[in-house]
Amino acid sequence: xxxxxxxxxxxxxxxxxxxxxxxxxxxxxxxxxxxxxxxxxxxxxxxxxxxxxxxxxxxxxxxxxxxxxxxxxxxxxxxxxxxxxxxxxxxxxxxx
Amino acid sequence: xxxxxxxxxxxxxxxxxxxxxxxxxxxxxxxxxxxxxxxxxxxxxxxxxxxxxxxxxxxxxxxxxxxxxxxxxxxxxxxxxxxxxxxxxxx
Numbered sequence: 001x002x003x004x005x006x007x008x009x010x011x012x013x014x015x016x017x018x019x020x021x022x023x024x025x026x027x028x029x030x031x032x033x034x035x036x037x038x039x040x041x042x043x044x045x046x047x048x049x050x051x052x053x054x055x056x057x058x059x060x061x062x063x064x065x066x067x068x069x070x071x072x073x074x075x076x077x078x079x080x081x082x083x084x085x086x087x088x089x090x091x092x093x094x095x096x
Numbered sequence: 097x098x099x100x101x102x103x104x105x106x107x108x109x110x111x112x113x114x115x116x117x118x119x120x121x122x123x124x125x126x127x128x129x130x131x132x133x134x135x136x137x138x139x140x141x142x143x144x145x146x147x148x149x150x151x152x153x154x155x156x157x158x159x160x161x162x163x164x165x166x167x168x169x170x171x172x173x174x175x176x177x178x179x180x181x182x183x184x185x186x187x
Binding site: 004005006007008010011014015018019021028029030032033034036037038040041042044045046047048049050051052053055057079080081082083084086089090091093094095096 | 105125141
């Protein structure tokens, strides 16, 4: 079954229709929301959205890995990664 | 940071009253929740994407007692960080 895919454009359309902002401002507002979330994560600060879930940044230390193609061992450098844990509310809604 | 902190920054950046910044944020989150609840995915360029994975029923174990139990089928949402954010968080 083909699943549809929600994009920024769909979010802007809903902001425009439901809240009456112009299409252009609706688009800018959607961008602002995700820019703010991005900047927060870039400061390595987590974001807790009670109904939705928690975004965080986790530090991973360097480790020895292998190139799966060549079998060569190499060091994978220490890095940060963004994590997301869905809230109970969201998980319950998905399974309803 | 929680949702009110996020709304405060959005309100400051957009010069919208808190009430409106809050309506915008909630409308976005509600639509994202409804989308995932239907099993659909979300793709936000530069930020990341969300998909719902379906799991069939399987036999699992209670890690504490070792007892074998039947885990019912379930769906779980996953987030994949976008390329741009993934790279920037590392630099």
